[in-house]
Amino acid sequence: MQTIHDVVVIGSGAGGGTVTKVLADLGISVLLMEAGPMLTMSDLKEHVWPYLVPHRGAGEKGQGYTAPRSGFTFSATFGGSQLEGEPYTVAEGSDFSWFRSRILGGRTNHYGRVTLRFADYDFNPKSRDGLGFNWPITYKDLSPYYEKAERFIGITGTVEGIRSAPDGIFQPPAALKAHEILVQRACAKLGIRAVASRQAVITTPVNGRPPCHYCGQCGRGCMTASNYASSYVQIFPAMKTGRVQVIANAMARELITDEGGKVTAVGYVDKATGEDKRVSCRTVVLAASACESARLLLNSKAPRHPQGLANSSGVVGRYLMDTVGSSLSARVPALSGMPHYNSDGYGSHLYVPWWNWNNKGLNFPRGYHIEVGGGYGMPGIGSFSGIVNRHEGYGLKMKQAVRDEYGTTIGFSGRGEMIPNEHSFCEIDPDVKDRWGIPVLRFHWRWSDHELNQVRHMQQTFRAILESLGGQIQTPTASQPATRVPISRGGAIIHEVGTVRMGDDRRTSVLNKYCQAHDVKNLFVADGAPFVSNPDKNPTHTIIALAWRTAEYLAEEMRKGNV
Ligand SMILES: Cc1cc2nc3c(=O)[nH]c(=O)nc-3n(C[C@H](O)[C@H](O)[C@H](O)COP(=O)(O)OP(=O)(O)OC[C@H]3O[C@@H](n4cnc5c(N)ncnc54)[C@H](O)[C@@H]3O)c2cc1C
Numbered sequence: 219m220q221t222i223h224d225v226v227v228i229g230s231g232a233g234g235g236t237v238t239k240v241l242a243d244l245g246i247s248v249l250l251m252e253a254g255p256m257l258t259m260s261d262l263k264e265h266v267w268p269y270l271v272p273h274r275g276a277g278e279k280g281q282g283y284t285a286p287r288s289g290f291t292f293s294a295t296f297g298g299s300q301l302e303g304e305p306y307t308v309a310e311g312s313d314f315s316w317f318r319s320r321i322l323g324g325r326t327n328h329y330g331r332v333t334l335r336f337a338d339y340d341f342n343p344k345s346r347d348g349l350g351f352n353w354p355i356t357y358k359d360l361s362p363y364y365e366k367a368e369r370f371i372g373i374t375g376t377v378e379g380i381r382s383a384p385d386g387i388f389q390p391p392a393a394l395k396a397h398e399i400l401v402q403r404a405c406a407k408l409g410i411r412a413v414a415s416r417q418a419v420i421t422t423p424v425n426g427r428p429p430c431h432y433c434g435q436c437g438r439g440c441m442t443a444s445n446y447a448s449s450y451v452q453i454f455p456a457m458k459t460g461r462v463q464v465i466a467n468a469m470a471r472e473l474i475t476d477e478g479g480k481v482t483a484v485g486y487v488d489k490a491t492g493e494d495k496r497v498s499c500r501t502v503v504l505a506a507s508a509c510e511s512a513r514l515l516l517n518s519k520a521p522r523h524p525q526g527l528a529n530s531s532g533v534v535g536r537y538l539m540d541t542v543g544s545s546l547s548a549r550v551p552a553l554s555g556m557p558h559y560n561s562d563g564y565g566s567h568l569y570v571p572w573w574n575w576n577n578k579g580l581n582f583p584r585g586y587h588i589e590v591g592g593g594y595g596m597p598g599i600g601s602f603s604g605i606v607n608r609h610e611g612y613g614l615k616m617k618q619a620v621r622d623e624y625g626t627t628i629g630f631s632g633r634g635e636m637i638p639n640e641h642s643f644c645e646i647d648p649d650v651k652d653r654w655g656i657p658v659l660r661f662h663w664r665w666s667d668h669e670l671n672q673v674r675h676m677q678q679t680f681r682a683i684l685e686s687l688g689g690q691i692q693t694p695t696a697s698q699p700a701t702r703v704p705i706s707r708g709g710a711i712i713h714e715v716g717t718v719r720m721g722d723d724r725r726t727s728v729l730n731k732y733c734q735a736h737d738v739k740n741l742f743v744a745d746g747a748p749f750v751s752n753p754d755k756n757p758t759h760t761i762i763a764l765a766w767r768t769a770e771y772l773a774e775e776m777r778k779g780n781v
């Protein structure tokens with residue numbers, strides 16, 4: 219007799235890992251399907267030197283020197299913006315890149331771990347400025363789940379009382395580095411507060427996980443599980459309960475429904491054999507990442523729902539958002555000639571929360587925060603190209619120039635809110651299929667003046683801070699030509715959200731306030747897809763908090779026999 223699983227979770231990133239752990243802790247059995255292979259801790263490349271990586275991380279044929287790389291080869295990500303046999307297309311006139319990972323834990327194995335709560339006002343943006351949409355929940359609804367996540371995962375930070383950056387339960391942060399102290403002082407002169415960064419890293423032991431040993435390689439995993447990845451922080455412990463079964467290399471193709479419209483099974487491709495298989499389920503949680511989840515729903519067509527599953531509103535795939543990105547760096551003479559010291563830490567230890575949350579005197583809505591780069595980090599491919607371009611000669615002379623300038627650059631990355639618009643969405647490409655015959659996504663993308671004006675403001679602010687600490691501004695990079703507003707490509711910040719949004723009105727939203735489909739009551743979504751807006755805060759903390767809340771709700775509905 220075929221097993222009917224109580225809950226099938228599709229995708230094991232931030233959302234899927236959280237749902238799996240929370241349900242397992244509540245005594246519920248979970249079948250977790252993951253399109254990539256199982257992760258083992260020895261897959262992590264945290265302590266591998268560049269010279270041990272093929273081509274020193276430049277990628278095959280040295281593409282890191284000659285063309286944009288699709289992944290981060292030295293960073294050892296399990297994925298990139300191009301996956302073999304899994305294309306996507308971009309509509310004419312649009313520019314979009316889609317970074318995907320295929321492994322247990324998804325992109326959380328190597329994400330930046332900037333971990334920020336939304337502000338109270340982020341949940342009702344439309345009421346404040348008339349743009350976009352309000353969320354069906356408030357800060358109060360989500361705050362207990364931010365707190366649960368912070369206690370369990372561990373987030374660095376300091377209590378600051380800044381409205382745009384609500385405080386949480388924090389791990390003690392690491393000390394600021396020399397360049398960060400300069401930035402903090404320069405910001406203070408301009409009336410802007412710069413505070414300890416909020417990173418998903420532990421500096422004291424948590425649940426048997428040892429604290430960070432400051433190797434500075436968080437982007438390449440963490441062998442001691444001192445930072446967060448859903449794989450080693452949530453899924454491995456959940457598997458130990460005996461209530462979690464993982465099917466790796468299982469690429470979900472479609473959700474299958476019965477006459478009553480409930481999901482009864484998930485059809486998937488066993489990537490090891492190429493065979494089409496099915497698992498039966500009582501409930502399903504989609505957590506394949508915002509765009510993959512939309513793709514699965516759109517590909518799950520039946521005579522009862524020809525527009526795709528849970529899509530009576532027609533909103534699935536619509537209102538795709540990314541974060542607005544722009545950057546600027548400067549060489550800072552004050553940092554020249556300093557003794558070189560190990561400034562690795564856990565990435566950046568300082569960040570600048572949005573300071574003008576009343577939006578006084580601005581020609582754009584909402585806001586942005588600033589992430590700060592610099593210090594004596596591990597050199598990577600192209601790290602010294604600026605120095606080489608600035609200095610004549612080679613040999614000892616060039617080596618000396620590199621030593622003199624190493625660590626003297628400070629870089630700012632703005633991360634801002636995009637207003638959802640009708641021109642940014644994903645849909646099924648009618649002509650293109652992946653290697654398993656699954657129709658792929660086609661992306662449409664457009665920034666509006668709201669985002670372009672915000673980037674202009676970012677650039678003015680970066681310039682003001684950098685100049686006030688004596689920085690010599692560096693010319694924009696090739697990816698940000700000086701001839702246009704230096705805004706990131708759609709998708710480039712890898713914060714895509716909003717494609718299966720939640721709301722109170724089933725005519726304009728796909729999910730209710732618990733991320734349960736309006737049309738299909740045993741279907742839930744637990745990744746970035748339910749987002750209604752995309753505030754400047756990096757999305758993963760909110761994905762985790764929402765997924766936690768959804769899992770608890772699902773458990774309760776199962777207990778009551780409602781799903
Ligand atoms: C380099 C980098 C830096 C980042 N920095 C930050 C940061 O500092 N802060 C922040 O908040 N966010 C950051 N992000 C974004 C962050 O990684 C994502 O927000 C987060 O991982 C999303 O979680 P998710 O569960 O929605 O999806 P993912 O983490 O993408 O996981 C989805 C999983 O689903 C699987 N899957 C997909 N399709 C299927 C299918 N059909 N069947 C079965 N399984 C499937 C995938 O293989 C994957 O494992 C960064 C991302 C990258 C790549």
Ligand code: SF4
Pocket residue numbers: 264419420429430431432433434435436437439440441442443444445563564565
């Ligand atoms: S810096 Fe800390 S958290 Fe990051 S990989 Fe190294 S030990 Fe792990």
